[in-house]
Amino acid sequence: MNALSSSILGLDAVTAVLVIPIATAALLALLPGYRMTARLNIVASFLTLLAALFLFFGARPPPGRYLLVDDLNIVFIVLNAFVGFTTSVFSAGYIAHELDIGRLTPANLRFYHAMYQVMMFGMNLAFVSNNIGLMWVAVELATLTTVLMVGIYRTHEALEAAWKYFILGSVGIAFALFGTILVYLAAQAVVGTGYDAMVWTTLVEHAAGFDPALLNLAFIFLLLGYGTKVGLAPLHAWLPDAHAEGPTPISAVLSGLLLNVALYAVLRFKILLAATPEAISPGPLMMTMGLISLIFAAFMLYRRRDIKRLFAYSSIEHMGIIVFAFGLGGSLANFAGLLHMVMHSLTKSAIFFAVGHIAQIKGTQRLSAIRGLTETHPGLGWGLLAGVIAIAGLPPAGIFMSEFLIVSSTFAKQPLLAIPLVFGLLVAFGALLLRLTGAIFGQPRGSLAPAEASYLPMFLHLALVLAAGIYLPPPMVSWFQHIANLLR
C-alpha cells in the first residue's frame, strides 16, 4: 500500500515537471504586465525545481510507454530545473532593463515569458520520454522555441542568427527523424510493429537481435542530427550567432541546458548501440567529432571580438570535451564526462549572467569596450574572473577535476589521443587568458553606471562549482559512478 502510494506520488512528480511549465506558459501568454509575469515565471520555475527534487529523492514511477525516469535522466532533469530556475531569476532583472531602454516591448515580453516556459516543457519532456519518437518531438519543440527567442530583438543580426539557426536546425531535425525511423525499422523486425518498437526500455532489452547494419546507419544520422544541436563542428555554425544575438538569459539556457538535451539524446542511442554486439562502436565517431570541435573552437577563441560570441565558442569547446569523454567510454571517462557536463552547465550559465549585466552597463558586447571591470564593478568583475578561472579549467573549480580525470583516463586508454586533447585545452586556456585579462583588469573604459544586478544566481552557481572542485560528497560520487557504469 505504502509502495503504491509513493509510486503514485512519483508519477505525480513526473506529471508536475511537465504540467507546471506548459500550464504556466498558457497563463503567461494571457496575462499582461511584465512585473507579474516575470514573478510568475520565477515561481513556476521554482515549483518545477521542487517537483524535480521530489522526483530525485522520492520514489520513481515504473517505466511506462511514454515516460521513464531512471538513474541517467534524473540528473539531467534536476540540473535542467535548477538552471531553469536561477536563469528565470536572472532574467527578471535583465528583462526589466531591456524594457527600460526600449529594446523590448511589453508584447514582446509576454511572448518571451510564455516561450521560456514552453522551452522548459520541451526540455523536460525530452528527458522523461521513454519513446524515441516523443523524444524527437520534444527536442524539436525546445529548439524551435529558442529559434523564436533568438530572433526576438528583430535587428538585422538577430534575424540573421535566427534564420541560420532555423536552417541548420531543420537539417538536424531531418537527420534525427530519419535516424529515428531507421531505429524503428531495425526494432520492428524483432519487437514487432507498433508502439513497442519505439519504447526505449523495450529497445534496449531486445537490442542484441537488431540488424547491426541498419543500426549503424541510424546512429550516423542520429549523431549528425542531434550533433547539430550539441554544436559539434562542423555543424556548429548556428551556435555562436544564436548565443550572441539573442537575449542573454537565452544564451545561458542554450549553453547550459539545450546543448545537454541534444547530448542526452545522443547518449540514449549510444547505449542502444552498445547493447548490440555486432554494431559499430560509437566511440571512435564521437571521439573524432569531439576532438575536432575542441581544437577548432579553441583556435576560434583567439579571433573573437564579441564577448558573448567568445563564450559561445567556449561552449563548443566544452561540448567537444564532453562528447570526447563519452566516446572514450569506460566508467572513469563516463564519470568525468557527466561531471564535466554538470560543471559546464553551472559555470557557463553563471558566466552568461555576469556577461549579460556587463553588456547592459556598457551598452555593447564588444570586448574592446569592456575594460577594468574589477575596478568599476567589483561584483561583476570578480564574478566573471571566478567564472573564467573555472571555465578555463584551473584548480580549484570543479571543471579542473573533470578535465583532469578525462585527460588521465585518455592517457590510460588511448595515450596518443591525449596529445591533441591536451593541446586543445591549452590553446583554449591561452585564448581565454589573452582575451579576458584586459576586460577584467585593464584601464576602466566606457560607462560606469552602477550595476542593478542580482548577484545571487551567479554566485550560487560559482559556489556550487567551487564546492564540487574541493569536495564531492561520497554519495554523489557513488551516484555518478553508478550512472557511468550504466553508460558503459
Next chain:
Amino acid sequence: MTGSVFDIAHMLAGGLVLVSMMMLYQDRLYALLNVFALHSLVLTLSVGWQAVIQDAPHLFVTAAIALIFKAIIIPVVLHRMIRQLGIHREIETVVGIGPTMLAGLGLVALATVVMLRVTPSADPIAREDLAFALSVLLLGLLIMVTRRNAVSQVVGFMSLENGLVLAATGAKGMPLVVEISVAFSILIAFIVIGVFLFRIRERFDTVDVRALDDFKGRRRK
C-alpha cells in the same frame, strides 16, 4: 505481395524523387511553388496507397494533411504573399543549374546505394521507400543550400519534410506518423505565415537571404 501493389508504391515514391529533381531547375518562384504543389500531390497519392496496402486507415489522415495543407493552402498562401510583398520572382542560385543537377543525381545514387546495402532483409516496399525518401531528403537539402531566396529555402525545407513523411509511412506500422505530420504542418504554418517572412519583410526590402549575409559581411569578426 503481388506485383502490382509493389509496382504502384514504387512508381509513386519514384515519382516523388523525379518531382524533387524538377524543383532543382526551376528559376521562377511561381513555377517552384507549382512544382511543390505537385510534389505534395504525389506524396498524397503515395501515402494514400500505403494506407491501402498496409490496411492502416490513420495514414489517410496524413494523406489528407498533405493534400489540403501542403498541396493547396501553402502554395496559395505563398503565391499571395509573393504578390503582396512584391518579392523578386526570380530565384537566385548559388551555383548554376547544371552542376546542381549533377549533384542531385549524385545524391540520389548515394542514397540508393547506401539504403539498399544496409537493408537487404527488410520488407521490399519499405526498403525502396527508404531509398527514395533519403533521396528526396538530400535533394531538399540541396535546394536549401543552393538557393538564396528565403521563400525557396522554405520550399526546400518543405520538400525535405515530404521525404521524411514518405520514410515514416513506408516503415510499416510506425506509430506517431500522424502526430509528426501534424507537428510539421504547424511548424511550417508558423514559419511561412508568421515569424520569419513577416519579420524579414519588416526590415528588408527583399526576402533574399543574401541581404542578411551582406549585413553580416559589414560587421564584426
